[in-house]
Amino acid sequence: xxxxxxxxxxxxxxxxxxxxxxxxxxxxxxxxxxxxxxxxxxxxxxxxxxxxxxxxxxxxxxxxxxxxxxxxxxxxxxxxxxxxxxxxxxxxxxxxxxxxxxxxxx
Numbered sequence: 001x002x003x004x005x006x007x008x009x010x011x012x013x014x015x016x017x018x019x020x021x022x023x024x025x026x027x028x029x030x031x032x033x034x035x036x037x038x039x040x041x042x043x044x045x046x047x048x049x050x051x052x053x054x055x056x057x058x059x060x061x062x063x064x065x066x067x068x069x070x071x072x073x074x075x076x077x078x079x080x081x082x083x084x085x086x087x088x089x090x091x092x093x094x095x096x097x098x099x100x101x102x103x104x105x106x
Contacts, residue, residue, distance in 0.1 A: 004030060035059055051075065 004027055011023035022044050029039035037056035040047055051071050058067030 036064060047075075048078075 007023050007027040011020050011027065014020045025043035026039050029043055030036070036059055037052050040055060041052050051074065054067055054071055058064045
């Protein structure tokens with residue numbers, strides 16, 4: 001499936017949200033002739049700058065097809081670590097609360 005068609009399908013398949021808006025903006029930028037890196041930079045401002053540069057370098061070297069799965073894995077891994085850290089903090093906070101409550105009950 002061509003990229004622009006895939007972006008259109010993805011934007012239509014998600015509920016109206018920031019993600020749907022970003023996909024539509026990305027599609028418009030690519031249709032307008034922007035490079036993938038420039039389109040991502042403007043449409044998905046919360047992407048880490050390093051990922052944009054990785055894509056820009058791959059685009060310039062003609063290796064975009066190789067780089068996109070690597071970048072996707074990196075972003076998924078980073079998101080997983082964020083979830084784990086958040087979950088760890090919640091457990092830590094719950095433990096601290098329980099300990100303080102037990103101490104004040106004595």
